Amino acid sequence: MAAIYGVxxxxxxxxxxxxDRPAAGGLKATLEWLHQHGLxxxxxxxxxxxxxxxxxxxxMGIIAAAYFKNVLLGALAxxxxxxxxxxxxxxxxxxxxxxxxxxxxxxxxxAIGAAAYCLxxxxxxxxxTAGTPPLNAELSAPSDLQLDRSxxx
Numbered sequence: 001m002a003a004i005y006g007v008x009x010x011x012x013x014x015x016x017x018x019x020d021r022p023a024a025g026g027l028k029a030t031l032e033w034l035h036q037h038g039l040x041x042x043x044x045x046x047x048x049x050x051x052x053x054x055x056x057x058x059x060m061g062i063i064a065a066a067y068f069k070n071v072l073l074g075a076l077a078x079x080x081x082x083x084x085x086x087x088x089x090x091x092x093x094x095x096x097x098x099x100x101x102x103x104x105x106x107x108x109x110x111a112i113g114a115a116a117y118c119l120x121x122x123x124x125x126x127x128x129t130a131g132t133p134p135l136n137a138e139l140s141a142p143s144d145l146q147l148d149r150s151x152x153x
Contacts, residue, residue, distance in 0.1 A: 078110020
């Protein structure tokens with residue numbers, strides 16, 4: 001799955017022209033229709049593009065966090081990969097637009113993915129970090145209640 005995801009990301013980010021160019025007209029028309037039917041005007045093409053960049057890197061955060069067994073490294077891997085992608089686009093793909101905002105969106109997506117992985121592992125194993133007892137573990141209390149020195153149980 002990681003290999004398929006990696007190939008798809010490479011195809012998208014290193015396509016010689018912006019991959020959304022063929023769909024741009026249709027997306028703008030769809031957004032106009034949605035605006036006429038209640039979608040807030042604040043949600044436009046740029047917000048959709050930003051959200052797509054976030055969504056594209058969520059799997060990267062999951063994969064990296066699972067590989068490194070570390071949420072922070074999962075997010076940092078996304079930031080590093082995104083920075084390399086944007087630098088490569090700036091240097092080698094003149095029809096593409098390198099953007100710091102894309103790095104922010106991609107890093108956010110990787111962080112969301114890494115956090116989702118952490119939450120999944122926590123729910124599956126019943127613990128948030130190594131050494132924390134499972135949530136369903138019984139407390140090891142004496143079978144009979146004992147009074148402390150003040151006489152309070």
